[in-house]
Amino acid sequence: MIASAAAAPTAEEAAAARGRLAAMMERGGALAWGVADADAFDEAPEGFRPGDLLPGARRVVVVGGSPPRAADWASPVHEHLETMGTSDRINSLGLKTAKFIEAEFGYYALFVPPGVRRGNRPFLSVALAAELAGCGSRSLAGPVLHPEYGLLFYSAIITTYPFPVTPPLAEPACPAPACVEMWEAEGETPCTRVCPLGDGGCLDGRIEDGRLVERRYDAARCTSRVYTHWIPGFQKGLELALDQDDAEARKMVLYSSHFTKTLWSMTYAAQSQGQCWECMRVCPVGAEFRDKA
Ligand code: SF4
Numbered sequence: 133m134i135a136s137a138a139a140a141p142t143a144e145e146a147a148a149a150r151g152r153l154a155a156m157m158e159r160g161g162a163l164a165w166g167v168a169d170a171d172a173f174d175e176a177p178e179g180f181r182p183g184d185l186l187p188g189a190r191r192v193v194v195v196g197g198s199p200p201r202a203a204d205w206a207s208p209v210h211e212h213l214e215t216m217g218t219s220d221r222i223n224s225l226g227l228k229t230a231k232f233i234e235a236e237f238g239y240y241a242l243f244v245p246p247g248v249r250r251g252n253r254p255f256l257s258v259a260l261a262a263e264l265a266g267c268g269s270r271s272l273a274g275p276v277l278h279p280e281y282g283l284l285f286y287s288a289i290i291t292t293y294p295f296p297v298t299p300p301l302a303e304p305a306c307p308a309p310a311c312v313e314m315w316e317a318e319g320e321t322p323c324t325r326v327c328p329l330g331d332g333g334c335l336d337g338r339i340e341d342g343r344l345v346e347r348r349y350d351a352a353r354c355t356s357r358v359y360t361h362w363i364p365g366f367q368k369g370l371e372l373a374l375d376q377d378d379a380e381a382r383k384m385v386l387y388s389s390h391f392t393k394t395l396w397s398m399t400y401a402a403q404s405q406g407q408c409w410e411c412m413r414v415c416p417v418g419a420e421f422r423d424k425a
């Protein structure tokens with residue numbers, strides 16, 4: 133049975149509940165977790181805040197992990213990361229977390245599904261939730277970076293249970309000290325050097341007093357490189373096939389290795405597909421975690 137507001141836990145009970153929840157998520161493979169206040173999502177548009185998805189929402193639990201493994205980064209075969217994905221594992225842990233909260237504490241827990249709701253906008257910005265919950269901070273390159281692991285995938289669960297909140301990071305993970313040094317010496321960072329906005333790339337920014345104070349990003353150009361395969365690749369391929377009047381030409385599109393690879397990539401990842409990530413490959417945050425012998 134789901135508890136009513138009258139059965140609100142004491143602060144001690146809520147702290148103990150968060151400890152049990154954290155232990156469950158870590159056993160399930162979480163590398164990071166946090167709890168954001170559901171009322172802190174002011175920068176999200178109306179209709180896309182926790183309370184819009186779950187009436188009475190109090191908290192957003194965020195669980196992070198399942199990044200590409202070190203060997204995935206090391207492989208010189210670009211089709212490897214283009215085909216496989218690791219984000220699904222964080223979604224199954226997110227679903228398990230929602231089930232745990234409802235079963236153990238008797239409060240509503242809504243898993244935020246990957247994918248888009250309306251206007252190509254996600255149900256809830258999981259990146260914002262991860263930042264508010266202190267799992268990481270937004271970076272010049274875009275992704276929320278965890279201070280130790282760098283790029284992680286995240287899943288969010290909206291709940292009516294009042295777990296104690298974990299605060300946002302006091303010190304942002306980006307820019308890394310090495311990036312500040314590089315900026316001061318050369319006016320660029322590893323990610324802006326590999327993908328410079330002014331020279332056919334997507335990223336630019338400004339660092340002042342060791343802090344990122346401006347970020348410029350060509351989302352359209354990045355999307356055209358990041359989404360060659362997977363769901364957008366499928367949409368493009370299908371459109372091309374439907375445009376063919378000739379049956380043989382249609383077959384050539386549908387049975388091509390590009391279209392087949394796109395279907396394989398969709399079976400691997402519900403959330404994201406690593407089709408570029410050159411900006412992350414050179415990022416010092418999490419570099420130790422990506423390097424093996
Ligand atoms: S994912 Fe690729 S195209 Fe997009 S910003 Fe990073 S390096 Fe540039």
Ligand code: SF4
Binds near residue numbers: 272305306415417
């Ligand atoms: S390389 Fe990483 S840490 Fe450095 S500025 Fe770019 S995103 Fe930030």
